[in-house]
Amino acid sequence: MLERTESAAATEAVGERLGRELEAGDVVLVSGELGAGKTTLIRGACAALEVGAPVTSPTFTIGQRYEGGRVAVSHLDLYRLGGDLSGEDPGLLDDYLTPDAVAFIEWPGAAEPQLGRIAWRVEIRHAGGDGREIELSAGATGRAA
Amino acid sequence: MILALETSCDDTCAAVVDGPRVLSSIVSSQASLHERFGGVVPEVASRQHLELVNGVVTAALADAGVSLADADAIAVTSGPGLIGALLVGLSTAKGLAAASRLPLVPVDHLHGHVAANFLEPEPLAPPFLCLVASGGHTLLAGVRERSGFEPLGATLDDAAGEAFDKGARLLGLGYPGGPAIQAAAEAGDPEAFDFPVAMSRDPGLDFSFSGLKTALVYRVRELGEEATREATPDLAASYQRAIVDQLIGKLRRAASSGEWPAVALGGGVAANAELRRRTAELCAELGLRLKLVAIELCTDNAAMIGSAAGVLESISYPHYLSYDAFATDRNSLRPS
Numbered sequence: 001m002l003e004r005t006e007s008a009a010a011t012e013a014v015g016e017r018l019g020r021e022l023e024a025g026d027v028v029l030v031s032g033e034l035g036a037g038k039t040t041l042i043r044g045a046c047a048a049l050e051v052g053a054p055v056t057s058p059t060f061t062i063g064q065r066y067e068g069g070r071v072a073v074s075h076l077d078l079y080r081l082g083g084d085l086s087g088e089d090p091g092l093l094d095d096y097l098t099p100d101a102v103a104f105i106e107w108p109g110a111a112e113p114q115l116g117r118i119a120w121r122v123e124i125r126h127a128g129g130d131g132r133e134i135e136l137s138a139g140a141t142g143r144a145a
Numbered sequence: 146m147i148l149a150l151e152t153s154c155d156d157t158c159a160a161v162v163d164g165p166r167v168l169s170s171i172v173s174s175q176a177s178l179h180e181r182f183g184g185v186v187p188e189v190a191s192r193q194h195l196e197l198v199n200g201v202v203t204a205a206l207a208d209a210g211v212s213l214a215d216a217d218a219i220a221v222t223s224g225p226g227l228i229g230a231l232l233v234g235l236s237t238a239k240g241l242a243a244a245s246r247l248p249l250v251p252v253d254h255l256h257g258h259v260a261a262n263f264l265e266p267e268p269l270a271p272p273f274l275c276l277v278a279s280g281g282h283t284l285l286a287g288v289r290e291r292s293g294f295e296p297l298g299a300t301l302d303d304a305a306g307e308a309f310d311k312g313a314r315l316l317g318l319g320y321p322g323g324p325a326i327q328a329a330a331e332a333g334d335p336e337a338f339d340f341p342v343a344m345s346r347d348p349g350l351d352f353s354f355s356g357l358k359t360a361l362v363y364r365v366r367e368l369g370e371e372a373t374r375e376a377t378p379d380l381a382a383s384y385q386r387a388i389v390d391q392l393i394g395k396l397r398r399a400a401s402s403g404e405w406p407a408v409a410l411g412g413g414v415a416a417n418a419e420l421r422r423r424t425a426e427l428c429a430e431l432g433l434r435l436k437l438v439a440i441e442l443c444t445d446n447a448a449m450i451g452s453a454a455g456v457l458e459s460i461s462y463p464h465y466l467s468y469d470a471f472a473t474d475r476n477s478l479r480p481s
């Protein structure tokens with residue numbers, strides 16, 4: 001599914017529609033360059049999941065966990081890890097990738113095989129000015145068993 | 146006397162603090178790792194803390210010339226931060242405390258940044274305004290009492306330090322981004338590019354830096370590689386100014402209420418020379434006392450955690466054994 005948006009608010013609205021489809025245990029990968037609107041889209045999805053707290057960038061702490069919404073929400077950002085978990089503690093993300101939570105993962109990179117069953121992939125591309133192309137694909141885990 | 150631990154982000158820190166006096170403060174920084182991998186830390190968190198924490202605690206005690214038996218309590222950052230990283234500090238602190246039947250004091254990392262101002266030299270007493278700006282946080286705190294603070298405003302998206310880091314990355318400058326942008330900006334014109342100062346018309350005290358980052362992305366694309374390289378000093382100076390303008394704008398708005406006789410800065414961004422200069426100007430203009438703690442107390446450290454612990458209730462043995470870390474800004478410490 002390909003969406004075109006012309007503003008941050010419209011990107012957030014795409015996230016909100018996606019958020020309504022999500023259930024506990026779903027892992028959503030969100031890719032795109034710096035400033036593409038990854039956190040903006042996730043903020044919309046979190047609104048649909050009834051997260052009450054402000055959704056801010058987890059770049060520095062790598063992970064944020066929001067409780068108290070329709071389901072628990074984990075928001076991860078592997079930017080500082082360069083998408084590479086190979087040198088890391090294998091349990092680093094265990095507290096976030098739990099069956100009772102929806103997990104959004106920015107900058108998944110090469111870590112993808114360690115991120116569990118992927119429910120959705122979102123790819124956001126700059127398309128001139130404030131325009132963005134947002135590609136959403138469901139399922140297709142691509143995970144080596 | 147308090148032994149304090151801090152492991153909420155990259156640095157493994159321990160300190161010994163006696164009231165406002167810092168007897169020792171050890172920070173095992175991974176800065177060399179950052180540099181080696183161009184701002185990307187492949188092994189950022191829990192394992193690194195685990196390897197370093199015992200040595201850092203031992204060094205803090207040795208530096209202070211005390212032993213664990215001299216401590217009255219163990220303090221530790223309980224959040225916010227990466228859960229795995231926090232747990233290394235929390236588990237170590239619980240173990241140290243339980244073995245000696247000492248009380249434990251869990252401390253909010255942001256309260257730690259505020260409490261850095263209670264330390265010598267020239268400790269600051271409430272009431273004061275404190276702007277905490279770092280890679281992970283941007284918070285304007287109203288401090289009326291030592292034991293806590295009122296969050297007056299916070300970032301709605303990216304942190305100020307994150308804006309520096311990502312801006313530096315876009316401009317191909319080094320890491321960490323704050324010093325890199327500041328250095329590049331010295332030869333640049335802060336008015337060369339008109340970057341948006343977000344939230345300037347917003348009546349509240351919250352911050353937003355995500356739009357500024359996106360504006361820089363657009364500008365770099367428009368200019369292309371070569372023109373960007375030529376204009377890097379101007380881009381850095383203009384970008385830095387947009388960040389500082391927003392921080393100062395909100396600080397001014399909060400300070401104008403008249404209820405705060407002093408202003409303090411904390412967090413790694415407090416090391417930025419332009420922010421320090423502009424804050425000093427603002428304080429001179431409004432007739433407020435300015436408190437700038439030493440840079441090593443601005444960036445993550447355990448002395449500030451010990452300082453906060455000194456004014457907080459402690460939890461006696463064995464009641465803390467069931468306490469858990471928290472990973473977001475909004476959750477409070479809770480029994481698991």
